[in-house]
Amino acid sequence: MEVRVANVRKEFDRFPALHDVSLDIKSGELIALLGPSGSGKTTLLRLIAGLERPTRGKIFFGDEDASQRSIQERNVGFVFQHYALFRHMTVADNIGFGLKVRHGPSRPPAQEIRRRASELLDLVQLSGLEKRYPAQLSGGQRQRVALARAMAIEPKVLLLDEPFGALDAQVRRELRRWLREIHDATGHTTVFVTHDQEEALELADRVVVMSQGRIEQVGTADDIYDTPNSPFVYGFIGESSSLPVKVENGEIWLADRPIGLAAPHEPSGDATLFFRPHDVELLDGCSGCIAGTVAASRRVAGTRRVELEIGGERQRVEIELPVDHPAAQKSRVAFRPGRWKLFPTA
Amino acid sequence: MADPEIKSYEPHHESQSAAVTESRPARVALMTVAFTFLGIFLLLPLIIVFNEALAKGVGAYTQSLSDPDARSAIRLTLLVAAISVPLNIVFGISAAWAIAKFEFKGKAFLTTLIDLPFSVSPVISGLVYVLLFGAQGLLGGWLKAHGIVILFAVPGIVLATVFVTFPFVARELIPLMQEQGNGDEEAALSLGANGWQTFWYVTLPNVKWGLLYGVLLCNARAMGEFGAVSVVSGHIRGLTNTMPLHVEILYNEYNAVGAFAVASLLAGLALVTLVLKTLLEMRYGAEIAATRGH
Numbered sequence: 001m002e003v004r005v006a007n008v009r010k011e012f013d014r015f016p017a018l019h020d021v022s023l024d025i026k027s028g029e030l031i032a033l034l035g036p037s038g039s040g041k042t043t044l045l046r047l048i049a050g051l052e053r054p055t056r057g058k059i060f061f062g063d064e065d066a067s068q069r070s071i072q073e074r075n076v077g078f079v080f081q082h083y084a085l086f087r088h089m090t091v092a093d094n095i096g097f098g099l100k101v102r103h104g105p106s107r108p109p110a111q112e113i114r115r116r117a118s119e120l121l122d123l124v125q126l127s128g129l130e131k132r133y134p135a136q137l138s139g140g141q142r143q144r145v146a147l148a149r150a151m152a153i154e155p156k157v158l159l160l161d162e163p164f165g166a167l168d169a170q171v172r173r174e175l176r177r178w179l180r181e182i183h184d185a186t187g188h189t190t191v192f193v194t195h196d197q198e199e200a201l202e203l204a205d206r207v208v209v210m211s212q213g214r215i216e217q218v219g220t221a222d223d224i225y226d227t228p229n230s231p232f233v234y235g236f237i238g239e240s241s242s243l244p245v246k247v248e249n250g251e252i253w254l255a256d257r258p259i260g261l262a263a264p265h266e267p268s269g270d271a272t273l274f275f276r277p278h279d280v281e282l283l284d285g286c287s288g289c290i291a292g293t294v295a296a297s298r299r300v301a302g303t304r305r306v307e308l309e310i311g312g313e314r315q316r317v318e319i320e321l322p323v324d325h326p327a328a329q330k331s332r333v334a335f336r337p338g339r340w341k342l343f344p345t346a
Numbered sequence: 347m348a349d350p351e352i353k354s355y356e357p358h359h360e361s362q363s364a365a366v367t368e369s370r371p372a373r374v375a376l377m378t379v380a381f382t383f384l385g386i387f388l389l390l391p392l393i394i395v396f397n398e399a400l401a402k403g404v405g406a407y408t409q410s411l412s413d414p415d416a417r418s419a420i421r422l423t424l425l426v427a428a429i430s431v432p433l434n435i436v437f438g439i440s441a442a443w444a445i446a447k448f449e450f451k452g453k454a455f456l457t458t459l460i461d462l463p464f465s466v467s468p469v470i471s472g473l474v475y476v477l478l479f480g481a482q483g484l485l486g487g488w489l490k491a492h493g494i495v496i497l498f499a500v501p502g503i504v505l506a507t508v509f510v511t512f513p514f515v516a517r518e519l520i521p522l523m524q525e526q527g528n529g530d531e532e533a534a535l536s537l538g539a540n541g542w543q544t545f546w547y548v549t550l551p552n553v554k555w556g557l558l559y560g561v562l563l564c565n566a567r568a569m570g571e572f573g574a575v576s577v578v579s580g581h582i583r584g585l586t587n588t589m590p591l592h593v594e595i596l597y598n599e600y601n602a603v604g605a606f607a608v609a610s611l612l613a614g615l616a617l618v619t620l621v622l623k624t625l626l627e628m629r630y631g632a633e634i635a636a637t638r639g640h
Contacts, residue, residue, distance in 0.1 A: 051536070071532075072536075078536040080529055086530060087552070097547070101540070
């Protein structure tokens, strides 16, 4: 099912949580809403679900306007961060709940509900736990049950709110892979919210980066990481370093020296230069480079991260060096960013 | 949101460190004080009640209880409880739902209002009804014109009892529902359940122990209430006397056996309430502790 969010605004007590957000979600797509807390990602998810009503704008499921439909009518599968399993029901009863509360002929007989529940338990790899209660399951198992419960109603869209947020790192990675497999097997249109960029980039077909109630960028992991379209996205996704620079006649200047980067299409004026700490070229001499004094050096996993003081303005940037690179021992390091991007200073 | 499921349902086995463990004499002294106090102020009176009730033998005891006025008092007490407890269950659940599950203006006011019966003397609550429904009262004339009798009759007793007991269920449920939040209800709605199904299959089971607890306390108070009921009942023997009022009348007539026989029923009710409460706590203690807010 295609989902289209059209110019949606949402206010809570006149405080805007979302400003004019539009988003097209393709049928069968696995999409991540990524952003820091307060960016509006959970609000957007809850609006799609029907747990909130938009202040303005519309939400379409296919060609049908779903904005005024209640959550029951929208037929979405919603998975909560804290699972929200019914603690007094067994695993099988939890999964069967959505079928049991149906009315009339659409309600399957009890035996059929039981069969569906065990089928879904097989799918989420928890066969044999039908009779357990939620309190008797681990966090990862509870989240699988919650997903099975959401899928039991054959939802048009599957919505997951920080599905792995309450789990430890090991289980998160495992469940992430497993969710991708389930998605590929079932083909549900799936939207999940996360503040973990690794999770979003690894799992989703497309990532929606959000900040302060707005969508900053929508794209594949490659788009988002390689061509961020705003300082926020550059800073939020992956490691980044930035320096205030000046553009003059198509050349980039740091204080009073050109740093050997040409920017022929950029307008002249103040700007901020962004680059990735690991994507730098170390230089010996310095005619057209960024040079700095080593202020600190830390070993981080397979690399060495060096903090440099640049120029007189006490600007600090971080670059990454191979662990055994001789430059790490020096007191002064010169480099030039490999891939970089300029954003004019507002 | 606190996740109740993460909370351990295991009872706490507190391992006391040597530093905070009192010496043996100190422990013995503390326990002696506690038990002596309870013995003198609670256990002894209870024993005396039963002792006095049976002072002239079992025959006199059963005869006192089969006295028509005593029977009518027992019937009235049961009737009043049977009306006011269900009313307060409905009210308590509605109030707790409103306060815990959504925001509205005047919420703080409602919360304070619920505590009113606890903070005001029951006699005052009774007097309020007299001022409201009495012959000279605010609505007295209108009621009389329409032939509706509230004061010195069963409706007045029920009203006074409802007033005095309405905090019990609500107070028990509010912290519980607040702690549980809306997550389970949202999940049920997203699975297609309507409001009634959500309440019946999800909300009610989540609060059932707290509710039972509140109902138990509410019932004990409804049957035992004296002050408010005394003001509105008019003490008409065989008609508007509840058990506590009947006890007082008999006692004032120096009918000790009769008074204590009826009192023993009330004491018995208290004991049954305590036993039920203890059984509930034993059987579902961990669950109640995990779902109760205080």
